[in-house]
Amino acid sequence: MTTGVYVVGLGNTDMDWNLGVSTEMLFLQAIKAALKDAGLTKQDIDGFSGRWTAPGGTAMHPGSADWSTLLGQPLSWIGDTYPQGPPGLMDAASAVSAGACTVAVVVSGQGALGDGLADYTTPHNEFVAPYGAFTAASFALVAQRYLHELGPSQGAAVRQDIARIAAAVRNGGSQNPEAVLKDRGEITPEKVLASKPVALPLRLFDICLANEGATAIIVASKAIAMDCPAPVEILGVGCEWQRQQYTMAPRFDENWTVGAAGAEKAFRMAGLRPEDIQVRSFYDATSFEIARQFEILGYCGFGDGAAFAVENGIGVDGKLPTNTDGGLLSYSHTGFGGPHTRASYAIRQVRGTAGSGQVAGVQTALSCGAGSGAQYHGTLIFGRPQ
Numbered sequence: 001m002t003t004g005v006y007v008v009g010l011g012n013t014d015m016d017w018n019l020g021v022s023t024e025m026l027f028l029q030a031i032k033a034a035l036k037d038a039g040l041t042k043q044d045i046d047g048f049s050g051r052w053t054a055p056g057g058t059a060m061h062p063g064s065a066d067w068s069t070l071l072g073q074p075l076s077w078i079g080d081t082y083p084q085g086p087p088g089l090m091d092a093a094s095a096v097s098a099g100a101c102t103v104a105v106v107v108s109g110q111g112a113l114g115d116g117l118a119d120y121t122t123p124h125n126e127f128v129a130p131y132g133a134f135t136a137a138s139f140a141l142v143a144q145r146y147l148h149e150l151g152p153s154q155g156a157a158v159r160q161d162i163a164r165i166a167a168a169v170r171n172g173g174s175q176n177p178e179a180v181l182k183d184r185g186e187i188t189p190e191k192v193l194a195s196k197p198v199a200l201p202l203r204l205f206d207i208c209l210a211n212e213g214a215t216a217i218i219v220a221s222k223a224i225a226m227d228c229p230a231p232v233e234i235l236g237v238g239c240e241w242q243r244q245q246y247t248m249a250p251r252f253d254e255n256w257t258v259g260a261a262g263a264e265k266a267f268r269m270a271g272l273r274p275e276d277i278q279v280r281s282f283y284d285a286t287s288f289e290i291a292r293q294f295e296i297l298g299y300c301g302f303g304d305g306a307a308f309a310v311e312n313g314i315g316v317d318g319k320l321p322t323n324t325d326g327g328l329l330s331y332s333h334t335g336f337g338g339p340h341t342r343a344s345y346a347i348r349q350v351r352g353t354a355g356s357g358q359v360a361g362v363q364t365a366l367s368c369g370a371g372s373g374a375q376y377h378g379t380l381i382f383g384r385p386q
Contacts, residue, residue, distance in 0.1 A: 002270060005093040006225035006385065007232045007347050009038030009218030013109070015180050015332035015341075019212045023051075023111040028070065030107055030216035038218050038228050040103065042071055045218075047101030049079035049088050050108065051336065077101040084108035085283075085339020085369030086262075086378025090237040092219050103224060108337035109214025118210040118335060127248040136207050136286070138250055139373030140199035143288040145252035147201060150303050158291070159201060161306035163189035166206050166287035166329065168314050173326020176356045180211050181330040192287075206287040208328035208338070215340040217347070225385070232350045232382050235272065235364070238265030239378035250375050259368070259377025260296040266379040267298075272364065274298045277381070279359050280314075280322040281346040281367035283339060284329050289371045290314075290322065297366075297379070316359060324357030339369025343380055350382050 011033025013019070013026050021029075027050060035042060048067050068075050077100040079091040084106070092104040121135040147155035170187040173179040187205065195204040225231035240262035242254050267273060274297050282293045291305030299320075300308040314322040325331045325345050332341050346367035348354040369378045 003093045003097065003234045003237065004222060005096050005219050005234050006222060007217055007234065007382070008220045008225050008228040009034035009040060009105075009216070010344055010347055011035070011037055011216040012341075012344055013214045015178065015211060015213035015334070017180065017211050018113070019111055021111050023109065023214070024070065026109055026111040026212065026214035027107045027216070030109065030214040031105055034105065034216040034218045037230070040218070040228070043073065044103045045071065045073075045105055046075055047077035047092060047095050047104030048075050049083040049092050049104060049106040051080060051083055077104065084337055085343050085367070086237055086380045087239050087369070088340070089217065089219065089234065089343060089380060090239060090378070093234055093237065096219055096221055103218060103220045105216055105218045106340070107214060107216040108340040109212070109334040110337060111212045111214070113210065113212055121210070123246045125247045128246055133249060135246065135373065136202055137199040138246060139286045139288070139371065140202045142250050142252050142255050142372040143201055143286065146256060146288065149252070154303060158303065158306045160189065161310045162206070162287050162291055163192040164310050165290050165306060165314065166192045169284060169287070169290070169323045169327045170205065170330045172315065172324045172357055173330025176326050176331060178355060179326040179331040180209055181326065202286055202288070208285050208333040209330070211332055211334065213332050213334045213337070215334070215337055215344045217340065217343060230351050231385050232347050233385050234380065235383045236266035236268070236270030236381040237379065238262035238269070239376065241376040243375050245370070245374040245376060250373055255372040255375055256292060257296050258372060258375060259293075259379065262377060263297045263379040266381050270381045270383070272381060277364050277366045278321070278362045279346065279349040279365040280320065281342040281349070281365065282323055282327070283342055283368045283371050283377075284323055284327040285333075285338070285371050285373065287329065292372060293368055296377075316357060321359045324359065325354065339367075339378070342367040342369060346380065346382050350384055
């Protein structure tokens with residue numbers, strides 16, 4: 001059993017620190033690119049999932065436009081709750097399967113960040129703001145407890161291996177001409193461990209970017225997909241929420257394993273096992289999350305994720321190619337759109353268009369979105385049409 005829905009179009013804007021345009025304009029650029037990729041026109045779109053710009057939806061300033069107006073046509077289906085990555089594509093696939101729409105675009109990203117700290121990293125929620133919490137600290141709370149649970153000896157060894165993971169992903173990004181941190185030279189594990197402490201145990205080189213850019217993904221039924229140039233099937237999807245993101249501090253006992261139940265559903269839907277996946281596109285908000293995802297997806301046991309990744313190799317030539325584009329650590333992290341860039345990378349791997357990070361002969365790829373600090377996690381599995 002699969003979803004019966006296909007990705008037919010994919011569009012990424014440039015990814016950089018400051019692109020000089022609004023979020024809405026970046027969204028439209030990504031949608032235009034995805035339509036061209038699919039061989040479709042905007043008149044074919046009757047479903048839309050994106051952060052709603054008008055009053056009554058997610059605020060984006062200036063907030064005087066809505067997407068049906070910007071696209072110049074009415075829409076049959078709108079999804080704006082979690083319009084990115086696994087939840088956004090799951091909703092769109094469900095809408096297509098139910099006949100609520102025939103062609104749905106899911107778009108996410110951010111523009112016009114300005115200078116200084118991205119404001120979404122310090123949410124004004126009542127159980128967060130008074131304590132000065134910020135996104136990296138939420139992930140650090142869970143990671144610090146993880147090391148404590150492992151004990152001093154194993155914890156120290158795991159910390160060394162996680163530095164090796166961070167270095168491997170960042171070096172993949174340095175070789176990727178599309179990455180924000182392209183051409184930065186080699187990053188060693190020693191450099192990771194010597195980088196500036198941000199929220200222990202997390203250091204600067206353990207933490208993802210905050211940059212501008214947008215990604216649009218178009219999904220459609222099989223009848224439409226088979227007339228498109230490069231369809232990729234959505235084989236399985238599953239999500240798990242502990243609670244709304246960043247409304248309160250995460251607890252290790254709840255959140256280290258968040259997403260395991262959703263991943264099990266995705267694998268069951270796809271009729272696959274973890275070892276059947278050829279490329280992984282993990283949500284590496286921090287380097288610890290890569291180790292965590294190897295554990296919750298069923299590749300290894302608790303406490304073994306970092307060593308498992310290092311021993312098998314996560315580079316292009318390793319046994320477990322993972323985030324070979326540089327991931328959120330080095331390729332791009334567009335805020336709310338971060339999970340969408342990870343889905344895009346997995347789709348490109350199946351298509352064989354992932355550039356410097358392409359793995360040969362990919363039939364199946366997996367992407368994830370969000371993680372322990374956000375207190376929700378989703379899994380997507382993609383494959384070549386049979």
